[in-house]
Amino acid sequence: MTSHPADADLLAHGGLTVRGRIRDASNAALFCTVVHDGREASCVYKPVAGERPLWDFPDGTLAAREAAAYEVSEATGWGLVPPTVLRDGPHGEGMVQLWIDAAPEAELLALVDGEEPGPGWKAIGFADVGEDRTALLVHADDERLRRLAVLDAVINNADRKGGHLLPTADGRLYGIDHGVAFHTDDKLRTLLWGWAGEPLPQECLGVLKGLQDALRDGGALAARLADLITPAEQQALRARVDGLLASGVHPAPAGDWPAIPWPPV
Template sequence: MSAPERIPPRSMTPAELLAEGELTVRGQIRDASNAALYCTVTYEDREAACVYKPVAGERPLWDFPDGTLAAREVAAYLVSEATGWDLVPPTVLRDGPYGEGMVQLWIEAVPGAELLALVEDEEPAQGWKAIGLADVGEGRTALLVHADDERLRRLAVLDAVINNADRKGGHLLPAGDGRLYGIDHGVTFNVDDKLRTLLWGWAGEALTEEAVTVLGGLKERLREGGALAECLAGLITPAELDATRARVDALLTSGVHPEPGGEWPAIPWPPV
């Protein structure tokens, strides 16, 4: 009698694995401001590390009264996917051991990547962009700079679209394959201008041709009735979706990277 033919496991995208796999909590990420759990997700012979942020562990924010941080994280991932830049790790909204929450693929950051620096010079060196002066203690200041890196520049455009209020240095994850990811997008999509970021180095400079092309495509995908708009409508409010469309239009009209508005602190605290 011959052995039964083995049915090969079906191919799954990382997002499908996150959505369909069995979620097991392995530990807690203690430096997070809201509940964040380190987990594994398993489906047949596939396993991946991930982060699970249950809605039940979110602290209410007065300036983000609608929806959930988890839903905003998923919305940020969907917009990132629509750009084709893949700047946000695969992220889904699903049920878990502590209720509904955001589950995101774990990215192991490469240590020693030089994306941010403090320098004593008045102007940034070649290959770096100035952010601003930082207090380094004892009445001294130093110039905070970030790398003049096309991956960071793409992320700066994405942050302007999703109105990211918390782009810190610790939210930048350079991966071993050369890609750069941004994480922690719970405070995004507000109808008011709340852009707070370390990536101000291109403020007022012309957008790249690539960025203009990507924004044009994103504008089409955000039109009412489109697949992206329908998905976002289940995650953010109608007013927030309209504000997202308006930010894309404003970027295309101005053709430049936004500058600090002055109504809110331009740089998040702590910056790293």
């Protein structure tokens, strides 16, 4: 389910008005309204000028990688990333993304006692919960999360935290904050390891085959990514898709880097 084209048009061409700052963001993130052709929506604007340099992501910008993640998500047909554009704004070029009202009652993560997850849950690992106790951190065995796990493996997302999962009241699930993705080295860090080593569903294999075609030279997705990520990152992206198709399984942690982001939520 891709996003509605009118949403991207609104974000790309509407007038942006800054309403406030999102305080818990690690880089400048501004809450805005955008108005165009009689439509109005809330959105997030992250100007490039407000980005803190990252030593391990020296090329490109967080904003461009966020826009690239949206393009890849749209190419899958899953619509897992809110409509996102790269455009000029009140503080210069930046990423503008549709605001998503999450449904906090939707339970996707939990801490449980015991060594194994219960029915409908997948184990992530053990977490220290204080007083010399540990609990098992689990995520829901949910088709939407499984699709997002595949997308994260494709874009090499280095920061899939629980707070970046936005389930909505209408049953959709969105992932946000993809500024540290598309690296040429393997940097996958995620909470969604529950399917590690398991065979990819046929649906996912079909989507990956479609991405493979779209990423070929001259493909529609390749053309859209050309202005957002470097040629080396595009080549690594194609290699990850090829590798997933060749293995036919969800990736597993390699063991030579932290596999879960910190803090996890």
